[in-house]
Amino acid sequence: MDKLCRRFLFSALFYLTLGGLLGLVLLINPLVSFLPEGMIHSIEIGSFYLVVVGFLCFMVFGVSYRNIPKYIDAPLYSVKLAYLQYWMANVGLAGLVVFSIFADMWGSLLFEADADARAISAAIKPFQKLAIVFGALETAALFLFVYIIIKTVNAKVKHHH
Numbered sequence: 001m002d003k004l005c006r007r008f009l010f011s012a013l014f015y016l017t018l019g020g021l022l023g024l025v026l027l028i029n030p031l032v033s034f035l036p037e038g039m040i041h042s043i044e045i046g047s048f049y050l051v052v053v054g055f056l057c058f059m060v061f062g063v064s065y066r067n068i069p070k071y072i073d074a075p076l077y078s079v080k081l082a083y084l085q086y087w088m089a090n091v092g093l094a095g096l097v098v099f100s101i102f103a104d105m106w107g108s109l110l111f112e113a114d115a116d117a118r119a120i121s122a123a124i125k126p127f128q129k130l131a132i133v134f135g136a137l138e139t140a141a142l143f144l145f146v147y148i149i150i151k152t153v154n155a156k157v158k159h160h161h
Helices: 002-027 037-072 079-112 117-160
Strands: none
Touching: 002 037, 002 079, 037 079, 037 117, 079 117
16 A cells, blocks of 8 residues: 555656646746747646646545545555556546647647648647547546545444444
8 A cells, every 4th residue: 555655656746847847948938939829838738737637636646545544544445446546547647748738739830830720620639539538537537536535434434333
């Protein structure tokens, strides 16, 4: 169990660092001045997902999986499901960020090249669909976390009655 918690915590720190680096890119004017507006927006979105979902959520996952069972003096409902949730959350977040950024950047480049709106939409649609699929996986991981915690707490309540 401690290994899983450490994985979540190190992942959280990795995502914070990565999100911070993307944020730093936005602050360094010479790097940003030549980028199209859409690319800047995609970097902002990527940084946001990495910090909010990657850092904050992963930190909550790791700390919760460690402390809630200790606090209520009960085992975690399912360590196997918690590991599954870890991988779902990582893969979901990575795919969401990569394909969201890629769709925005590709669309921006095509816009800057004076492509028409239909061509841009058709070119980025596959990447947007992939971002949705990975976003759905991330959302499923969030719901799985909620399920595991509720089952852990409810199992303790049932054992007390």
